[in-house]
Amino acid sequence: MTQSAMTGSEAMWGKRGDMIVRGQLPFNAEPPASVLASSEITAVDAFYARNHGPFPDIASHQWRLTVDGVVDKPLTVTYHQLTTDFDQHSVVATLACAGNRRAELLAVHPIPGKDPWKHGAISTAEWRGARLADVLAAAGVHREDGLHVEFLAPDVAQEARPVQSYGSSIPLSKAMSEEVLLAWQMNSQPLPRAHGGPVRVVVPGYIGARSVKWVTAITVQPGPSQNYFQALDYRLLPPDADPDTAAPGEGISLSSLPLNCDILVPGDDAEISAGPLTIRGWALAGDGRSVARVDVSLDDGRTWQQANLEPAISRWAWRQWSITVETQRGPLSVTARAWDDTGVTHPESPASLWNPRGYGNNAWAHITASAR
């Protein structure tokens, strides 16, 4: 059975039936916001899917990882070696697509050829695997400033110019951080094929594009990857740039997730009953900082109340928040903003963040609803 012949539930890769499917091949889907709000750890069947090609089908016993480049002892690791020769570690980490909340940017100005992700291209799981740092150390990695670690996988992206398999890189300094894993478990289950099984990279605090699924090759090298998805895509271009003619290396390469938050309940344009309303959402400070405060406004930012923050479940995960307010009959406008532990907040408006590929929308969250 080829992927293109799959239909109905088979084509959903075990996902919930209420996922918002952005594309079947490559498979791209996000859960409804209310499902994301229901738990701090996202169930595997609700976890967003963001892909650039058909899923490789690699049995664990066939999987191999090569590690080479600026290392003293290039090596090849089997699944058995990875899962038994290295210490195992778990990290609860939120992954987020750089295009999450693109729908708000699209409402400002069109962004041709990019999926209109709403609130759901973000999810949180417990990942388990070996530290990338330990595998790199086993290969005798050189510890020089300015090196980068490239990840390559076999999934072929038709959208790339030229067509090529997926790849990406992160700075060696991040790669050697203890939170970065070569993971083979997700929420205590074997890593599903749809999420990069048998083995994927998990780079907590970075945009999801750097957490390369089905990774089979790692190269330590002097500069960032020349792969399309590092050198040309996943870059923040100025508003006046043309993404079709942008040169490799143009714009700002996306890496750390920015301070951000969102409102998950009530949903966009929800109809609610007047009276007490519990508003729920998430906030994330990005790359190791923590969320210090979340403010909610019902009058478009003139006055604010502080939301209740759930305890931090991990340095690398979102913090869910909630606040109960009294609503009157009529239209309801809810705005939320987060502050990190250094006293920084994010920009007010998607209009000022619009960019040609629609990445990095970390404007204050805003939804409208109506109470009756």
Add this chain to the structure above:
Amino acid sequence: MTQSAMTGSEAMWGKRGDMIVRGQLPFNAEPPASVLASSEITAVDAFYARNHGPFPDIASHQWRLTVDGVVDKPLTVTYHQLTTDFDQHSVVATLACAGNRRAELLAVHPIPGKDPWKHGAISTAEWRGARLADVLAAAGVHREDGLHVEFLAPDVAQEARPVQSYGSSIPLSKAMSEEVLLAWQMNSQPLPRAHGGPVRVVVPGYIGARSVKWVTAITVQPGPSQNYFQALDYRLLPPDADPDTAAPGEGISLSSLPLNCDILVPGDDAEISAGPLTIRGWALAGDGRSVARVDVSLDDGRTWQQANLEPAISRWAWRQWSITVETQRGPLSVTARAWDDTGVTHPESPASLWNPRGYGNNAWAHITASAR
């Protein structure tokens, strides 16, 4: 001669005559924006002064530094020992008062009892001294997560509740970073008394309040300093909080400088000649990140041009930028915003950043002028 008897140029502590003096005792003064724009390294006579008490008068041979707390070998260091027993290092670092650009917040809503700093409570110098990490290592500092390093100085602050000498703290992880110095030189001169001589702390990337002048005591301890200026002041309170009744520890303790930028030339409300105009300013990414792009708009953010960035002179210093535009007769509105190397920009408006003590204004920079 007592300080209170000083008048005229003596009371200026060697500063330029055109400094904008915010107070004589304690001495607080900022240079005109055009002076800041004239060089990447700020001359000592133009460097901003932000103080909370009269300047201690400590001869080098009398200065002593005690280092104690969670260390194995508490020690006392003389000036001679500090300057000869430890390796010497230089760092070019921008210091900025957390209250820089408060004037724009004051225009939104009053902030009683706080100085209306405009563009000048920020300056850049080359600092030379010993690494704090080396001195802490000599004292046998414990390397435990969560420890803090407190700095105490003899300058007495009448504004503190209760009246107390100045103190502050930083996390041990930052204190052990190579850029943090115990400095005795500023721009190759002996550190002037007005800038903390004979020896001060310099914490690049953090708000200026943590770079404690005239430091005489360092304590490694389990939590942040209980000093007024750590536990009560230099904290970001929510807009609805009352700073007079805020409890110690309330709000967000300020540490890393936020991503920020400013326009230095032309000055506020300048009258210029229509035709080509070179606009100049600075951008700073805060705590070790770098500035990737500065955008300038002449139509209040509808369209943007990219400014020319000067080469980075240090990971810890501002980057000066400039752009030459063509101006027509009439009112001129200039807006600038910066982006860091992770693709993050800062909030649009001071109105959304207003807080009861007026700290951390990192809104997009904006000035108005007129061309004729």
